[in-house]
Amino acid sequence: METLLKVGEVAMRSGVSVSTLHFYENKGLIKSSRNNGNQRIYPRAVLRRVAIIKVAQQLGMSLSEIKEAIKVLPMNKTASQADWQQLSQFWHNQLEARIAKLTKLKDELSSCIGCGCLSMKACALRNPQDELAEHGAGPILFKK
Numbered sequence: 001m002e003t004l005l006k007v008g009e010v011a012m013r014s015g016v017s018v019s020t021l022h023f024y025e026n027k028g029l030i031k032s033s034r035n036n037g038n039q040r041i042y043p044r045a046v047l048r049r050v051a052i053i054k055v056a057q058q059l060g061m062s063l064s065e066i067k068e069a070i071k072v073l074p075m076n077k078t079a080s081q082a083d084w085q086q087l088s089q090f091w092h093n094q095l096e097a098r099i100a101k102l103t104k105l106k107d108e109l110s111s112c113i114g115c116g117c118l119s120m121k122a123c124a125l126r127n128p129q130d131e132l133a134e135h136g137a138g139p140i141l142f143k144k
């Protein structure tokens with residue numbers, strides 16, 4: 001028989017608050033069921049899922065990115081080796097893209113700090129594809 005945990009037990013064991021668990025559930029990241037007393041109960045596998053969410057957040061991933069990534073994992077049971085491999089590949093690709101963006105930012109940041117122009121036409125960081133140049137130079141995103 002599968003071990004079921006009350007919301008307070010999950011909070012204590014995972015290191016997140018009860019309200020955070022409710023928030024994750026509202027966002028579709030985790031799922032509970034209800035016992036006879038109408039209390040939320042979770043399968044033990046939710047502990048690993050919460051751990052994955054917390055690590056992903058520490059890596060700077062948004063909740064929508066996390067939700068997209070972990071949908072390959074079963075919601076209320078332990079993930080298989082194949083499930084983990086699929087998640088790993090998805091995140092590998094996401095992290096490679098993020099690393100490339102951060103490297104570009106690091107390489108171009110010092111010239112931006114010295115420049116201070118905020119030019120929408122010329123700024124490779126704020127307007128990387130020169131999408132706003134047709135609207136003129138300067139901080140045009142902040143129209144009245």
